[in-house]
Amino acid sequence: xxxxxxxxxxxxxxxxxxxxxxxxxxxxxxxxxxxxxxxxxxxxxxxxxxxxxxxxxxxxxxxxxxxxxxxxxxxxxxxxxxxxxxxxxxxxxxxxxxxxxxxxxxxxxxxxxxxxxxxxxxxxxxxxxxxxxxxxxxxxxxxxxxxxxxxxxxxxxxxxxxxxxxxxxxxxxxxxxxxxxxxxxxxxxxxxxxxxxxxxxxxxxxxxxxxxxxxxxxxxxxxxxxxxxxxxxxxxxxxxxxxxxxxxxxxxxxxxxxxxxxxxxxxxxxxxxxxxxxxxxxxxxxxxxxxxxxxxxxxxxxxxxxxxxxxxxxxxxxxxxxxxxxx
Amino acid sequence: xxxxxxxxxxxxxxxxxxxxxxxxxxxxxxxxxxxxxxxxxxxxxxxxxxxxxxxxxxxxxxxxxxxxxxxxxxxxxxxxxxxxxxxxxxxxxxxxxxxxxxxxxxxxxxxxxxxxxxxxxxxxxxxxxxxxxxxxxxxxxxxxxxxxxxxxxxxxxxxxxxxxxxxxxxxxxxxxxxxxxxxxxxxxxxxxxxxxxxxxxxxxxxxxxxxxxxxxxxxxxxxxxxxxxxxxxxxxxxxxxxxxxxxxxxxxxxxxxxxxxxxxxxxxxxxxxxxxxxxxxxxxxxxxxxxxxxxxxxxxxxxxxxxxxxxxxxxxxxxxxxxxxxxxxxxxxxxxxxxxxxxxxxxxxxxxxxxxxxxxxxxxxxxxxxxxxxxxxxxxxxxxxxxxxxxxxxxxxx
Numbered sequence: 134x135x136x137x138x139x140x141x142x143x144x145x146x147x148x149x150x151x152x153x154x155x156x157x158x159x160x161x162x163x164x165x166x167x168x169x170x171x172x173x174x175x176x177x178x179x180x181x182x183x184x185x186x187x188x189x190x191x192x193x194x195x196x197x198x199x200x201x202x203x204x205x206x207x208x209x210x211x212x213x214x215x216x217x218x219x220x221x222x223x224x225x226x227x228x229x230x231x232x233x234x235x236x237x238x239x240x241x242x243x244x245x246x247x248x249x250x251x252x253x254x255x256x257x258x259x260x261x262x263x264x265x266x267x268x269x270x271x272x273x274x275x276x277x278x279x280x281x282x283x284x285x286x287x288x289x290x291x292x293x294x295x296x297x298x299x300x301x302x303x304x305x306x307x308x309x310x311x312x313x314x315x316x317x318x319x320x321x322x323x324x325x326x327x328x329x330x331x332x333x334x335x336x337x338x339x340x341x342x343x344x345x346x347x348x349x350x351x352x353x354x355x356x357x358x359x360x361x362x363x364x365x366x367x368x369x370x371x372x373x374x375x376x377x378x379x380x381x382x383x384x385x386x387x388x389x390x391x392x393x394x395x396x397x398x399x400x401x402x403x404x405x406x407x408x409x410x411x412x413x414x415x416x417x418x419x420x421x422x423x424x425x426x427x428x429x430x431x432x433x434x435x436x437x438x439x440x441x442x443x444x445x446x447x448x449x450x451x452x453x454x455x456x457x458x459x460x
Numbered sequence: 461x462x463x464x465x466x467x468x469x470x471x472x473x474x475x476x477x478x479x480x481x482x483x484x485x486x487x488x489x490x491x492x493x494x495x496x497x498x499x500x501x502x503x504x505x506x507x508x509x510x511x512x513x514x515x516x517x518x519x520x521x522x523x524x525x526x527x528x529x530x531x532x533x534x535x536x537x538x539x540x541x542x543x544x545x546x547x548x549x550x551x552x553x554x555x556x557x558x559x560x561x562x563x564x565x566x567x568x569x570x571x572x573x574x575x576x577x578x579x580x581x582x583x584x585x586x587x588x589x590x591x592x593x594x595x596x597x598x599x600x601x602x603x604x605x606x607x608x609x610x611x612x613x614x615x616x617x618x619x620x621x622x623x624x625x626x627x628x629x630x631x632x633x634x635x636x637x638x639x640x641x642x643x644x645x646x647x648x649x650x651x652x653x654x655x656x657x658x659x660x661x662x663x664x665x666x667x668x669x670x671x672x673x674x675x676x677x678x679x680x681x682x683x684x685x686x687x688x689x690x691x692x693x694x695x696x697x698x699x700x701x702x703x704x705x706x707x708x709x710x711x712x713x714x715x716x717x718x719x720x721x722x723x724x725x726x727x728x729x730x731x732x733x734x735x736x737x738x739x740x741x742x743x744x745x746x747x748x749x750x751x752x753x754x755x756x757x758x759x760x761x762x763x764x765x766x767x768x769x770x771x772x773x774x775x776x777x778x779x780x781x782x783x784x785x786x787x788x789x790x791x792x793x794x795x796x797x798x799x800x801x802x803x804x805x806x807x808x809x810x811x812x813x814x815x816x817x818x819x820x821x822x823x824x825x826x827x828x829x830x831x832x833x834x835x836x837x838x839x840x841x842x843x844x845x846x847x848x849x850x851x852x853x854x855x856x857x858x
Binding site for chain 1: 576577578579580581582583584585586587588590592635636638639640643644652653654655658695697698699700701702728730731732734735736763764793
């Protein structure tokens, strides 16, 4: 089976920029920003539905960075100093975690438009516990294992809560692991921490799950990642060589191929992408194969994001004609 | 000889709302005109002609002519200069009054660039318009006055203190741009190695920017006798595997200029790096290869307030290279402004002395804000400069 979906925040529209800028400078209001967020969300949801995306994602216009719901809504966590979001001219604020955290559910709801668009949004993104742990300042745990256990339990509970709100796929964003791999600083301990986290939250009843890696080369880690107790694996195809992806099989795993580069305005050739998908499908036998952008399409603005989404739709139309494997 | 702990500004100051609105042919409120008049009087900058112009434009509701816009820009530039001088900074410039913002100001003067259709979000609601490199970059003909020489000539005519000129560095422009041209050019060569493609494409892009975009600006400034040029490379540690490209880009800009002091401004290093090294440690050993003319770093330090950890690496490598440090002593983030918090002169004094102790030589310590102040309210900028100057004075006493 083949399908398409978006994997993160969508590019900002000129109207939303204008509203945010006016509010920031005291010339507009947050109410205007909220109205624009709803209008743009509706537009992006319709865009995904119109192109027959298999999962529909909230474009995250209410959220500035991955950890924001966690930092702002979870008791025991506060917002720390700003940092670059990996190698992007985009910032996040380091979560300050005073653990152990009690289980709290619903902390992402304020940032998702689930109530405004019922029965529409089907994919929710949460930070992978491992990336969250590594990019936070953490106190109050006996060791890293205790910390990641607590974070994984908290995030799994949130994932389960989101299922009750209609979410059918949980994507855990996991850039830190592959970036560490690329930098040569990955250790056995890192692998066992992520394994621990996925043992706890890798399977969510009522939803499929995907550990989505990006910004780094997943190639050398593919045997390890394929063995994790999680339904799907997202691979950044702009960092990971296709040859490495083809080196093994994924019979019991879904593969989300991030071959559409969300950080470059060059437009991929849909025929070429379809060929790459075919190649991976035929040689690696994944349970399901998805074509996605490597990461959220927020990094080049609204129009390029629309263009990248359209490419996914074109590939789907091309492959749809090729029989039941691509239905 | 310089006094101990000389003070300087890093770059930008906010523009007067009245000026921005008028230049865009949008209504200017009475309060905005009064704000301009108030601050001009505070720093003895003549403003009658500017106020008269703004009031006339309000009555007549017409777009400003080029000459009128120029009058407003000159006023803002002179105001920023007088503000810094009167508040006691030792090295001054014009608060980048003629620049839209650091990146776009340069990119719009470069052949080979297109603009993304929309503003891209960067930090909270802050956004920027990204350039897309679609051909080898080169400066547009006749762009030097707009870029740097007009502002420099104006400042030299009016300044009574020493100058430090901020310029973009090529690596920052490369990092903030969409590198479509060089990625496509090299794609076939590195098709099977996507990470190497990104490295090679960025290196080619950075060096082209260094040679064809930044170096001509430095050349023009050097010919005019600019004593000190600060290259802004806030993104130095953004891509940890690409630090050699940053160094190569800087060296391509600065080599063969005599009698010009060069410094680099770096802020928000990766204090969580996912490596054993973090923060400014990440710059080493790469920056040991910088051209000898680069002997000074202006660093963001106050936001993190971990001077000992952040600066220790500069001490550690002093046998190989000894750099002066422009110590960021005040946090310039909007969060601090929203919280209404600000350092006191005594906190600044302590930070200066902490830095001096770590570096082991007080003569290496200069005093500055963490970064440019463009995003802040003018009143807060004034208080920050006062605090810096007062704190440095306290530190000189020990």
